[in-house]
Amino acid sequence: MRNDERRERLREALLDAAERTIAGSGLSALKARDLAKDVGCALGAIYTAFPDLDALILAVNLRTLALFDRVIATVPLPTAPDGPATPAQKDAAVATLVRLAVAYLHFAAENPARWRALFQHRVTDALPDWYLVEQVRLFRYIEAPLRVLRPDLGEHDRALLARSLFSATHGLVSLGLDEKLMVLSEPVLRGQIEIVVGALGRGLAE
Known part of the structure; x- marks a missing residue:
C-alpha cells in the first residue's frame, strides 16, 4: 500500500x-x-x-455540520415571488423560519455532545476557508424565507439578519438545554421557540 x-x-x-x-x-x-x-x-x-488536534476537531465538526445539513434539508424552503409577497406567502415564510428553528432544537437535543463541540472548540488561528464556506452555506436556509419577508434587503444585510435570527434561536436552545441551569423539557422549549421565532418572523413580515 x-x-x-x-x-x-x-x-x-x-x-x-x-x-x-x-x-x-x-x-x-x-x-x-x-x-x-x-x-x-x-x-x-x-x-x-x-497537522494538529485543532484540524482533527474541525474535521469532526464538519461531519456534524453535514449531519445537521441533512436534517434541515428536509424542511421545504419557499421561493421568493416575482412581485410583492401575499399574506399567505408571508405566513408560509414565517412558518418555515419556525420549522428551521425547531429542527435546530431537535438536532441539538438528539446530538448534545456533538452540537456543543461546534461551539466549545476555539482555534488559535483563523478558521480555514473550507470550514467557513460550510457555515455560510447553512445560513442560506434561513435566508430563503427572509427573501420572501424582506425583499428590500440586499444580500449582505439579509445574511446579517439570518445570522441574527440564528443567534436568537441558538441562545434559546443553549439556555434551555444547559445542564448547569434549569433544563427545559424539549416540548416546553419547542413552545418557547415557536413563540419567539414566530413573533420575530411576523415582525419582519409587516
Missing part, C-alpha cells in the same frame, strides 16, 4: 475514533494518546494525518 493510501486510511480511522469520543463523552474527553491507542498507531503518527 502506498504512503498516501496509508495516510488516508489513518486519517479516516482517526476521524471515526474522534467522532465516537466526542459524540459519546464530549470534546473534553478527546486526547491524542487515547486516539492513538484506539486506532492502533503511534502517537506521532496522528500528526502525519492532521
Whole structure:
C-alpha cells in the first residue's frame, strides 16, 4: 500500500475514533494518546494525518455540520415571488423560519455532545476557508424565507439578519438545554421557540 493510501486510511480511522469520543463523552474527553491507542498507531503518527488536534476537531465538526445539513434539508424552503409577497406567502415564510428553528432544537437535543463541540472548540488561528464556506452555506436556509419577508434587503444585510435570527434561536436552545441551569423539557422549549421565532418572523413580515 502506498504512503498516501496509508495516510488516508489513518486519517479516516482517526476521524471515526474522534467522532465516537466526542459524540459519546464530549470534546473534553478527546486526547491524542487515547486516539492513538484506539486506532492502533503511534502517537506521532496522528500528526502525519492532521497537522494538529485543532484540524482533527474541525474535521469532526464538519461531519456534524453535514449531519445537521441533512436534517434541515428536509424542511421545504419557499421561493421568493416575482412581485410583492401575499399574506399567505408571508405566513408560509414565517412558518418555515419556525420549522428551521425547531429542527435546530431537535438536532441539538438528539446530538448534545456533538452540537456543543461546534461551539466549545476555539482555534488559535483563523478558521480555514473550507470550514467557513460550510457555515455560510447553512445560513442560506434561513435566508430563503427572509427573501420572501424582506425583499428590500440586499444580500449582505439579509445574511446579517439570518445570522441574527440564528443567534436568537441558538441562545434559546443553549439556555434551555444547559445542564448547569434549569433544563427545559424539549416540548416546553419547542413552545418557547415557536413563540419567539414566530413573533420575530411576523415582525419582519409587516
